[in-house]
Amino acid sequence: MKWLSVWCFCSAFNAAADAELAPELRVFEPYFGTWQADFPVAEGQPAMQDVSHWARALNGTAVRTLHSINDGLYGGESLIFWDKSKNSLVFYYFTTAGFYTQGTMEMVNDHEFIAYEDVTGNKDGITKVKSTSTLRDGQIIVSTQYLKQEKWTSPETRVYQPSEKNVKFK
Numbered sequence: 001m002k003w004l005s006v007w008c009f010c011s012a013f014n015a016a017a018d019a020e021l022a023p024e025l026r027v028f029e030p031y032f033g034t035w036q037a038d039f040p041v042a043e044g045q046p047a048m049q050d051v052s053h054w055a056r057a058l059n060g061t062a063v064r065t066l067h068s069i070n071d072g073l074y075g076g077e078s079l080i081f082w083d084k085s086k087n088s089l090v091f092y093y094f095t096t097a098g099f100y101t102q103g104t105m106e107m108v109n110d111h112e113f114i115a116y117e118d119v120t121g122n123k124d125g126i127t128k129v130k131s132t133s134t135l136r137d138g139q140i141i142v143s144t145q146y147l148k149q150e151k152w153t154s155p156e157t158r159v160y161q162p163s164e165k166n167v168k169f170k
Contacts, residue, residue: 021060024082024089027110028054028063030135036163037142046070050158051165072096072170080105093117096169101129111135125149138162 021029031054039048052067061081068075076095083090089105103117117129128147133140140160146153 019056019060021056021063022082025060025063025080027107027113028080030111031063031140032056034163034165034167035140035160036165037158037160039158050160051163051167052160053167066167068167068169072168075167075169089113091115097123099123103129108132 034051034053036049036051039050041048048069050067050069052065054063054065056062057064057079058081063080065078065080066075067077074096076093078091078093080089080091082088086104089107091103091105093101093103099119099121101117101119103115106114106116108114112132112134115129115131115133117131119126119129126146126148129144130147130152131142131144133142138161141157142160143155143157145155
């Protein structure tokens with residue numbers, strides 16, 4: 001009986017430790033879960049849907065995001081973490097298209113952040129990305145601009161709703 005009590009205590013302690021998230025990352029907890037956005041497309045163009053999933057990673061020292069467009073046509077994975085030497089939120093994003101980005105995040109407030117990315121290896125000439133994400137009324141609103149061939153594109157806005165779908169990779 002004594003061993004059972006010790007085991008229960010240790011299990012409860014480990015479960016609590018497993019649920020912890022680095023203090024600098026706790027602002028992302030409301031984003032945890034799965035979200036989807038249906039992109040606005042021109043008439044006659046195929047539908048585009050992005051499914052993303054946010055979760056705690058690496059024993060709470062990082063946040064992982066996964067996403068896939070149209071069931072794996074394109075996708076990517078990010079790890080967000082606190083870089084003590086830079087005193088900043090930093091992330092890396094790897095894609096199924098063979099390019100990656102690295103960037104920083106600036107928290108505007110508890111419900112909004114701006115991400116600045118440097119792009120490596122994009123075949124379309126995109127070298128930088130700037131996006132603003134806002135969590136409001138149970139939605140994530142993302143506005144993104146791309147520096148493509150030395151010109152910033154017009155912002156593209158996507159609205160993500162909670163979803164039961166799964167991120168898929170081919």
